[in-house]
Amino acid sequence: LLTNGTDLFANTVVMISVDGMRADYLDRGRSPALTRxxxxxxxxxxxxxxxxxxxxxxxxxxxxxxxxxxxGIISNTFYDPVLNDTFWYTRPEQSWDSKWWGGEPIWVTAVKQKQRSAVHMWPGSSSEIAGYRPTYVEPFNKKVKPNEKADRVLNWLDMPLDDRPQFIGVYVSDVDTAGHWYGPESYEVNESMERIDGMMSRLFSGLEQRNLTDVVNVIVVSDHGMTQTGNERIIYLDDLIDLDKIQAHHGAPLALLTPKRTEDIPELYSTLKNASHNLPFNVYLREEVPERFHFRNNQRIAPIVCIPYLGWVLVARADGFQANGMHGYDNRARDMRASFIARGPAIRQSKGERIAGFPNVNVYGLVARILNLVPAINNGS
Structure with missing residues (x-):
């Protein structure tokens, strides 16, 4: 156990995800608290x-x-042919159903091993997974401002030892929203970075006041980056194939296509393949998606997978797509790069030296290690 001079603290991790915070946003001079x-x-x-x-x-x-x-969560929306049901991330009454969520999230690993966890708005945290839920959970509510999120974390840390969570997860959407509406190079994205930095500054001040700077580990991550797009970069599926033959299309900017009849797959694939010779996208049958994407081995991945070039979007006209920023592309593209910063007693100081980039499958194992948890089977190293 660690102490701040007045209270005892078990190993603690606060992990904050800033949705859409591209790695290079941190170099714009808008986030002094994160730089520190x-x-x-x-x-x-x-x-x-x-x-x-x-x-x-x-x-x-x-x-x-x-x-x-x-x-199993292969997109924000997807069709599962075995369940004969569609996952819609915007419909909580439906997407919170346990049937969608595989694997073991860190908040479940913690609770299973007799630690407490608290989660604020993180995707998946409102669902019962493998029979478990976080000890404390707050569902998505877009009205909660970034500074209020910092206060939520401090309130959890103020709990007595026997009630206090050791893992705290927080989700923040502001930067992603600004990126989609206005594009990654916009004033609004820079403004959203300043708001997030204000939240972090408030959190760090609160930790300092409680003498917890050297007691609590703080990890800031993002899920992906963002690239410029626009109406001139839309490829309409209706112009390429007969959408009446398609049962489900999901995954924008990708097109994950499930035909109504299996026998239509070869013809639809062939038509799209021919179209792709003159248009900025690649098309694959599910079993032929390049190995490095790790995007073949799940029934929820549609039989036909179309991947547009960076900045292009595949949609149907009826989707009414509009955005100036987009993500979802090749995960090795520079504009898709996410952020990672960590500070605390379990983290070595790099004194400004940056460590090499790494895949996000490794974050779960890092958090488990800091909390002295035995990790569930995972794809990290």
């Missing part, structure tokens, strides 16, 4: 998201150490 955190702890050159570089799959990868094909 990196200097006092460690910052990675970047963190590589899992494919597809989309919010729900990567948030769940961060907390399970499993790639999307392994944990």
């Amino acid at each position: 955190m990196a200097r006092e702890g460690v910052r990675a050159e970047y963190m590589e998201p899992s494919f597809p570089s989309i919010t729900f799959p990567n948030h769940y990868t961060l907390v399970t150490g499993l790639r999307p094909e392994s944990h």
